[in-house]
Structures are given as structure tokens and as C-alpha cells.
Amino acid sequence: MSDLIRSLATSASGMQAQSGRLRHVSENIANADTPGYRRKTVEFRDVMGGAQVALGPVRLDRSALERIYDPGHPLADETGHHDGTNVDLVLELADAREAQRSYEANLRMFDQARQMTQGLFELLRR
Template sequence: MADLFSSLRTAASGMEAQSARLRHVSENIANADTPGYRRKLISFREAVESGGVEPGKIRLDQTELQRIYDPGNPLADETGHYDGSNVDLVIEIADAREAQRSYEANLKMFDQARQMTQSLFDLLRR
């Protein structure tokens, strides 16, 4: 019985972690045109107490910011350039799709564990 509840906790922690990942991907996409914006990266680590996963620290992507030439922009320097963002929409969409699929896999695992628990309770009631 404890294994069933453990699998429910593990699946729930996976869904929570992928939800956090989707939230950061959404922020990255929303700020793709914000000058000076650095892409946020999130990693996961094992949750020692529950055996699941939890979001780790949020890091900023240190790749070079895109230099944009626009002499009329108030942010432009004497050469007419300013720093754009380092968000690549193709990568963000791929990350969002991967997070969505991982979320769905955890949801299916959660549902299977819930169904098994329900079946066990049904058997015990007889």
C-alpha cells in the first residue's frame, strides 16, 4: 500500500516540476523581444524525502546576447547597436513540447496508481 502512495507522490512531484519548467519556458517566450533579457534555465534534482523530483535553482543562460543594429533605438550605443535577448524560440518551443509530454507521462502514471488504489479498496470492501 505504501508503494502505491509513493508512486502517487512521485508522479505528482514530476507534474509539479514540469509545470515549473513550462512556466519558465513561457516567461522566456514572452520576453524574447525584451532587450537584455537572459533565458532562464531550470534543472531538477531528486527530492530525498519523497523520492520524487523537485525544481532546482533557476539559472540564467550565459550565452552571448544578440547584438541588434537600430540607431534610432534609445538603448543604442554610439555604434547604433544594443543588446537583445538570447532566447531562441525554436529551442523554447521544443522545451515546451518536451515538458508537456513529460507532464502527460507523469499524469498517466498518477492515474494508473490511482486506479490500482481504487481497485484495491474495492477488493477490500468485498
């Protein structure tokens, strides 16, 4: 029985981690046109000896910001340039798709463990 409970906890932690990842990807996409915005990245870390997963600290992508020439922009410097963002929408959409599919895989695993637990309880009631 404890293995079923452990598998429920493992899949639940995976779903929680992927939803947090998807939240950061969504923030990146929402701020893709915000001047000076740096892409946020997260890493996963093991919890309980690798039995569960959680999000690590949020880090800012330190790659160079795009320089945009727009002399009329309020943030433009004396050369007419201002800092754009380092968000790549294609990369963000790929990350979002990966997070979505990983979430769905964890959800299927959770549902299978739940069904097995229900079956076990039904057997024990007989």
C-alpha cells in the same frame, strides 16, 4: 499500499516540476523580444533519495546576447547597437513540447496508481 502512495507522490512531484519548467519556458518565450533579457534555465534535482523530483534553482543563460543595429532605438549606444536577447524560439518550443509530454506521462502514471488504489479499496470492502 505504501508503494501505491509512493507512486502517487512520485508522479505528482514530476507533474509539479514539469509545470514549473513550462512556466519558465513560457517566460522566455514571452520575453523573446525584450532587449537585454537572458534566457532562464532550470535543472531537476532528486528529492527523498531519487523517489521524487523537484526544480532546482533558476539560472540565467550566460551565452552572448544578440547585438542589434538600430540607431533609433532608445537603448542604442554611440555605434547604434543595443543588446537583444539570447532566447532561441525553436529551442524554447522544443523544451515546451518535452515538458508537456513529460507532464502527460506523469499524469498517466498518477491516474494508473489512483485506479489501482481504488481497485484495492473495492477489494478490501468485500
